[in-house]
Amino acid sequence: MPKHLQRQIEQLKQKILFVGSMVEGAIANAVAALVHRDESIARKVLEEDAEIDRMEVDVEEDCLKILALYQPVAVDLRFVVAVLKINNDLERMGDLAKNIAKRVLYLSRVDRVDVPVDFRAMAIRAQDMVKRSLDALVSADSSLAHRVRQDDDELDNMRRAIHEKIRAAIRAKPEQTETLMKLYSVAKHLERLGDMATNVAEDVIYMVEGDIVRHQVEE
């Protein structure tokens, strides 16, 4: 029985890493679509989100099956519960990427505004946080998870710098307010992606250390 349980848990790890890689791809594509104002890439992100949604249901069913059939305890139980929550977060990260793609469909139809903001750097950082938070999960590595938490500050700073530039652009050209606010919302979405990767990291720390880190300020 425990051998079967371990095999199931191993498969669950592979599956959640796979969902994570889909989410990373969605973030990368959504921002590539934005940078190139490419509607076809944006539409691809919208289509592929349906697959992330299906995977979420699939992973949740696997978790329920493991709980019902193998009745894991201790570290295995905590792992399955962590996956249940993180799976939920991954699906919402997919939704955030989808929302960015929807903004691109709008932005590719209006005049391009000239604001020198670097969304790509934010996207790379957000993807990296997603990847490392899941690596921390499957290797039960809480020190890696702590580092992901710290990275979130940098993403917040990037968002703040973009906010400054966009606010200045609005003041200079108020007639472009709508387009500029849509552009700013992309930065907000990328920041929220980082927040969600931070949530994942905190779930990992809680799983490993049983510690209530979620509501403490990182030193």
Add this chain to the structure above:
Amino acid sequence: MPKHLQRQIEQLKQKILFVGSMVEGAIANAVAALVHRDESIARKVLEEDAEIDRMEVDVEEDCLKILALYQPVAVDLRFVVAVLKINNDLERMGDLAKNIAKRVLYLSRVDRVDVPVDFRAMAIRAQDMVKRSLDALVSADSSLAHRVRQDDDELDNMRRAIHEKIRAAIRAKPEQTETLMKLYSVAKHLERLGDMATNVAEDVIYMVEGDIVRHQVEE
């Protein structure tokens, strides 16, 4: 044993309803603080969020205990798993209320801008969605959960109407861009509260109907 399990589940229901009522209170207070530009109410929301955070950890520990000690199956297992996810959402709703309260601390220190937007109506609607989604959970009432999902459209429309007004105000007075964007972010936060109540409702529908409603468009 099943009698003990039922008692534990009953207690879990009471506890999650209690957390829900705290979150409703936080939303109401955050928006009251905004409407009256009242820093002391805003600070109260910030303080009370720590209690919501503690309750989240407490509820999660209860869920883990029930899973480990009573090894529930079928409907009981689905209920505990739904609570695990919904508990997570409630904590984040508390964070959104806290973020609104932080905006109030900023807004109460700058000149008041004159935009006729009705945040109170949005807040009442969001609170109501939180309350009814949890009622749907504890009574396993999927038809109530379906109605919560439908309500979300109205909240989105309210947010859109506020967006229009704020955009017009920015165009008219670009020098107030920062304050107006902060004000708009309150509407975004209230919309996200509705989104999260919708997530809760969808978890309830999934729990009751075992249906993959989460990724279907409501008719």
